[in-house]
Amino acid sequence: xxxxxxxxxxxxxxxxxxxxxxxxxxxxxxxxxxxxxxxxxxxxxxxxxxxxxxxxxxxxxxxxxxxxxxxxxxxxxxxxxxxxxxxxxxxxxxxxxxxxxxxxxxxxxxxxxxxxxxxxxxxxxxxxxxxxxxxxxxxxxxxxxxxxxxxxxxxxxxxxxxxxxxxxxxxxxxxxxxxxxxxxxxxxxxxxxxxxxxxxxxxxxxxxxxxxxxxxxxxxxxxxxxxxxxxxxxxxxxxxxxxxxxxxxxxxxxxxxxxxxxxxxxxxxxxxxxxxxxxxxxxxxxxxxxxxxxxxxxxxxxxxxxxxxxxxxxxxxxxxxxxxxxxxxxxxxxxxxxxxxxxxxxxxxxxxxxxxxxxxxxxxxxxxxxxxx
Numbered sequence: 001x002x003x004x005x006x007x008x009x010x011x012x013x014x015x016x017x018x019x020x021x022x023x024x025x026x027x028x029x030x031x032x033x034x035x036x037x038x039x040x041x042x043x044x045x046x047x048x049x050x051x052x053x054x055x056x057x058x059x060x061x062x063x064x065x066x067x068x069x070x071x072x073x074x075x076x077x078x079x080x081x082x083x084x085x086x087x088x089x090x091x092x093x094x095x096x097x098x099x100x101x102x103x104x105x106x107x108x109x110x111x112x113x114x115x116x117x118x119x120x121x122x123x124x125x126x127x128x129x130x131x132x133x134x135x136x137x138x139x140x141x142x143x144x145x146x147x148x149x150x151x152x153x154x155x156x157x158x159x160x161x162x163x164x165x166x167x168x169x170x171x172x173x174x175x176x177x178x179x180x181x182x183x184x185x186x187x188x189x190x191x192x193x194x195x196x197x198x199x200x201x202x203x204x205x206x207x208x209x210x211x212x213x214x215x216x217x218x219x220x221x222x223x224x225x226x227x228x229x230x231x232x233x234x235x236x237x238x239x240x241x242x243x244x245x246x247x248x249x250x251x252x253x254x255x256x257x258x259x260x261x262x263x264x265x266x267x268x269x270x271x272x273x274x275x276x277x278x279x280x281x282x283x284x285x286x287x288x289x290x291x292x293x294x295x296x297x298x299x300x301x302x303x304x305x306x307x308x309x310x311x312x313x314x315x316x317x318x319x320x321x322x323x324x325x326x327x328x329x330x331x332x333x334x335x336x337x338x339x340x341x342x343x344x345x346x347x348x349x350x351x352x353x354x355x356x357x358x359x360x361x362x363x364x365x366x367x368x369x370x371x372x373x
Contacts (some may be wrong), residue, residue, distance in 0.1 A: 006039050033235055037236040040239070049176075057199065057234060065096075065099040068099040081103075082132055082158070084104070086332055091184075106123045107334045108332070109334070112136075115133050130156040133146050134159050134163075135159065136163060149200040162189065164285060180207060182198065183200075190285055197229040197239075197242065232241060257286060270292060291343055308358070319332060
């Protein structure tokens with residue numbers, strides 16, 4: 001491909017010297033698990049998110065599962081229901097089932113592609129215990145409305161912010177509205193490790209301490225604990241590397257937003273194409289730049305012929321996947337329509353402006369073709 005969807009080697013080259021120094025520091029310390037790097041990263045990440053505490057764990061999936069367990073929203077053997085989005089990575093629902101809960105899917109807003117608060121309210125029943133909004137593609141969900149629904153029904157809200165590092169409409173970052181927010185540091189994320197990693201942030205320090213116990217098998221000292229936890233720790237190497245990259249996150253998010261603005265302006269008059277909505281300043285950090293087109297497959301083939309790589313995030317709705325299907329699941333018409341049209345275009349901080357210009361031109365050229373077969 002002449003224009004790759006993502007090239008992480010460019011990011012590595014940008015900060016290589018600092019990453020190498022951080023790695024050497026850990027190797028020389030001889031401390032590799034739950035040491036000073038993890039402790040420092042937890043403080044720095046909590047400060048960045050504007051909350052009181054953070055707990056670093058092995059993955060974003062574990063982060064969500066542990067948050068659900070530690071909050072008491074999901075209780076062992078109770079088949080507690082958790083409402084979330086059908087348009088997301090399967091790991092969101094896998095975390096719910098891994099915690100012992102039952103994922104229930106509500107429809108999405110056609111403009112933002114995040115959870116529709118009205119559909120969420122319609123899905124609530126006596127077994128519902130929590131709402132997990134997904135800040136999809138880097139755009140914050142409507143947390144004001146969703147938290148309002150949760151308050152009326154006494155439900156926990158745990159934000160899946162795996163794709164929204166730094167998204168802050170009205171100055172509120174993930175974790176400031178709900179009980180907690182969870183993050184993934186998978187390498188492709190806005191803040192990505194060189195491997196797996198995750199974290200939970202919250203203003204509830206007691207919740208953070210419970211998670212820190214659960215990540216260590218459920219015991220704080222030796223094997224004296226009575227809580228069943230799991231083995232899920234962010235290692236010192238990943239923490240040290242994340243500390244380096246965190247210093248660049250605001251800069252990289254601004255570059256994402258700049259490239260998205262270039263796309264938005266270049267594609268503004270393409271009548272068949274729908275570009276992402278970012279109606280509030282800071283609401284979108286463009287983990288992915290996802291457009292909608294009724295001739296998606298034709299557009300994708302056209303881009304590939306021009307040497308431009310694109311992807312689909314996500315081609316299969318969760319409520320239609322065998323693992324998560326339930327007889328009582330309602331139809332979700334907006335999600336079922338949108339999933340046929342979504343296409344992710346290349347966008348990442350180290351992408352060159354001329355590459356983005358070429359992608360936009362290729363999209364416009366496809367729009368000019370008549371007829372579109």
